[in-house]
Amino acid sequence: MNKQLIAPSILAADFGNLDRDIEMLNNTQADWVHVDIMDGRFVPNISFGQMLVKQMKSKSKLPLDVHLMIVDPERYVDSFKEAGANIITFHLEATNHAHRLIQHLKSIGVQAGVALNPQTSVEQLDDLLEDLDMVCLMSVNPGFGGQKFIYRTLDKIRKLKAKIIERNLKCMIEIDGGVGLQNAEEILKAGADVLVAGSSVFKSEDPELAIERLKSIEINNFDI
Numbered sequence: 306m307n308k309q310l311i312a313p314s315i316l317a318a319d320f321g322n323l324d325r326d327i328e329m330l331n332n333t334q335a336d337w338v339h340v341d342i343m344d345g346r347f348v349p350n351i352s353f354g355q356m357l358v359k360q361m362k363s364k365s366k367l368p369l370d371v372h373l374m375i376v377d378p379e380r381y382v383d384s385f386k387e388a389g390a391n392i393i394t395f396h397l398e399a400t401n402h403a404h405r406l407i408q409h410l411k412s413i414g415v416q417a418g419v420a421l422n423p424q425t426s427v428e429q430l431d432d433l434l435e436d437l438d439m440v441c442l443m444s445v446n447p448g449f450g451g452q453k454f455i456y457r458t459l460d461k462i463r464k465l466k467a468k469i470i471e472r473n474l475k476c477m478i479e480i481d482g483g484v485g486l487q488n489a490e491e492i493l494k495a496g497a498d499v500l501v502a503g504s505s506v507f508k509s510e511d512p513e514l515a516i517e518r519l520k521s522i523e524i525n526n527f528d529i
Contacts, residue, residue, distance in 0.1 A: 315338055323361070335367060340370065493524045
């Protein structure tokens with residue numbers, strides 16, 4: 306069974322020492338750097354833009370997992386690809402043309418992901434799963450770090466994993482929000498492939514050890 310991927314969320318890093326924190330991640334067992342892009346409209350907060358993503362790319366040895374929490378994502382995906390995004394995830398709730406946008410992401414050479422807010426059902430992905438590299442299930446309401454995990458997400462993971470297995474797809478499941486050592490095993494047993502960890506990494510006494518412990522969790526069977 307493939308080992309879970311760990312994607313520390315740079316939103317929880319020290320913005321005054323971003324280069325230092327990215328260099329720290331370069332020397333850990335982290336697989337990706339998760340970068341939340343917020344526009345103050347789709348979510349009630351504002352974060353990074355393309356210039357900061359470009360700066361991160363110049364320092365990071367890890368792929369950049371760019372999560373667009375923005376309205377009209379189709380207007381911005383090309384510029385984030387140019388800035389250095391390897392994976393681009395947009396919200397299903399933010400566009401009326403999800404299939405077209407997925408095809409466009411593939412055409413410009415990035416992995417394509419779709420994110421779902423907590424109240425959006427996984428059934429809404431039925432017509433898209435074949436084309437997706439990843440689904441990001443939000444396990445908190447998007448917009449702010451440090452929130453508590455919504456445990457109903459476990460049922461959504463199980464449902465989505467069952468669909469992926471039944472259709473023999475390669476689509477990964479990423480979980481974003483409130484993920485830490487207290488619930489990571491349960492999340493992975495439900496069928497998750499990628500753990501986004503923000504506060505549980507960057508606010509811990511030893512971020513490198515926190516990543517190592519998340520990476521070392523062994524799951525033999527899914528709980529679906």
